[in-house]
Amino acid sequence: MALAVGIRGLTRSLLRPWVRVPGPARGRTEPAAGGGDGVRCFGSPRVLVEPDPAAGFAVMKMRNPPVNSLSLEFLTELLISLEKLESDKAFHAIILTSDCPGIFSAGLDLMEMCGRDPTHYAEYWKAVQELWLRFYLSHLVVISAINGVNAAGGCLLALSCDYRVLADNPKYAMGLNETLLGIIAPFWFKDTLVNTVGHRTAERALQLGLLFPPAEALQVGMVDKVVPEDQVLSAARSELAQWLAIPGHARQLTKSLMRKPTADRLLKERDADIQNFVRFISRDAIQKALRVYLEKLKQKKT
Numbered sequence: 540m541a542l543a544v545g546i547r548g549l550t551r552s553l554l555r556p557w558v559r560v561p562g563p564a565r566g567r568t569e570p571a572a573g574g575g576d577g578v579r580c581f582g583s584p585r586v587l588v589e590p591d592p593a594a595g596f597a598v599m600k601m602r603n604p605p606v607n608s609l610s611l612e613f614l615t616e617l618l619i620s621l622e623k624l625e626s627d628k629a630f631h632a633i634i635l636t637s638d639c640p641g642i643f644s645a646g647l648d649l650m651e652m653c654g655r656d657p658t659h660y661a662e663y664w665k666a667v668q669e670l671w672l673r674f675y676l677s678h679l680v681v682i683s684a685i686n687g688v689n690a691a692g693g694c695l696l697a698l699s700c701d702y703r704v705l706a707d708n709p710k711y712a713m714g715l716n717e718t719l720l721g722i723i724a725p726f727w728f729k730d731t732l733v734n735t736v737g738h739r740t741a742e743r744a745l746q747l748g749l750l751f752p753p754a755e756a757l758q759v760g761m762v763d764k765v766v767p768e769d770q771v772l773s774a775a776r777s778e779l780a781q782w783l784a785i786p787g788h789a790r791q792l793t794k795s796l797m798r799k800p801t802a803d804r805l806l807k808e809r810d811a812d813i814q815n816f817v818r819f820i821s822r823d824a825i826q827k828a829l830r831v832y833l834e835k836l837k838q839k840k841t
């Protein structure tokens with residue numbers, strides 16, 4: 540099994556860096572996220588980046604319609620955008636949000652985990668690990684402006700940020716609901732949740748596959764702030780000011796001190812974790828459970 544698939548190699552083969560942004564943003568200058576003028580948006584087909592270098596941050600908008608499911612291509616594009624911002628000294632922070640109305644992210648792409656071969660599962664899981672590691676340990680301040688429902692892998696992405704603002708809409712529930720699909724959140728999903736909400740809340744939430752509506756998400760500490768829907772981005776921007784006022788090296792080293800032990804657990808067992816995923820997801824019973832779940836999603840429309 541090819542476990543050595545490098546995300547960087549994958550990245551190069553999938554995309555030439557900074558392809559022009561398709562759709563509404565293509566080729567025109569938009570107001571930058573922080574209100575500055577004349578700064579060109581960049582990105583890739585599924586990730587739109589609105590930079591405000593003068594203010595030191597960029598808004599990263601996920602746009603993989605209909606539900607921002609984390610496909611291999613989308614994961615790769617998110618990683619490229621993060622890498623680009625991290626390597627530019629003008630940027631100290633990112634606000635991560637969604638461009639898909641009502642959806643932050645439906646989590647991992649079930650089509651990547653259904654009916655594929657072990658090599659694909661290994662490649663996909665390595666990309667999922669990479670996304671978590673890179674966001675969780677990023678030296679940038681990362682704030683998520685959660686403007687929609689946010690399940691499983693999407694919730695993990697938000698939990699990897701430094702601060703979470705959630706739009707106050709009862710439909711915008713978030714959580715690690717893996718057990719509802721008959722699958723199990725891996726130890727590093729669990730650790731990330733425990734680090735955010737504490738052991739007891741995480742234990743109950745994980746076993747029951749709970750998706751918390753905004754008031755409850757705030758109450759258990761899954762998010763830091765709940766604001767009216769039209770204020771999610773401005774609230775994230777206001778919060779950013781406090782984070783950016785702290786000397787960068789002190790904040791970064793403190794972040795690393797807090798998070799490295801959790802990340803190191805995965806780094807030490809990365810290949811074993813991939814093999815475990817491949818074995819688990821390849822089981823007939825798991826494949827059947829995922830197909831049934833997908834079918835239910837489709838049937839709810841009829």
Ligand SMILES: CCCCCC/C=C\CC(=O)SCCNC(=O)CCNC(=O)[C@H](O)C(C)(C)COP(=O)(O)OP(=O)(O)OC[C@H]1O[C@@H](n2cnc3c(N)ncnc32)[C@H](O)[C@@H]1OP(=O)(O)O
Nearest residue numbers: 608645646647648649650690691692722723816819836837
């Ligand atoms: C040892 C290791 C074990 C494995 C560990 C795996 C860890 C993490 C797992 C995950 O992240 S699994 C994904 C979990 N996600 C969910 O349960 C959310 C599922 N989706 C929904 O509940 C709804 O789609 C929504 C997000 C609430 C949006 O509802 P809406 O009514 O707006 O849209 P839908 O009609 O339901 O969906 C549109 C379209 O998208 C397809 N789709 C939805 N979610 C996914 C997904 N996660 N992956 C792939 N495709 C998805 C859905 O089937 C519809 O398709 P079509 O019918 O239009 O073809």
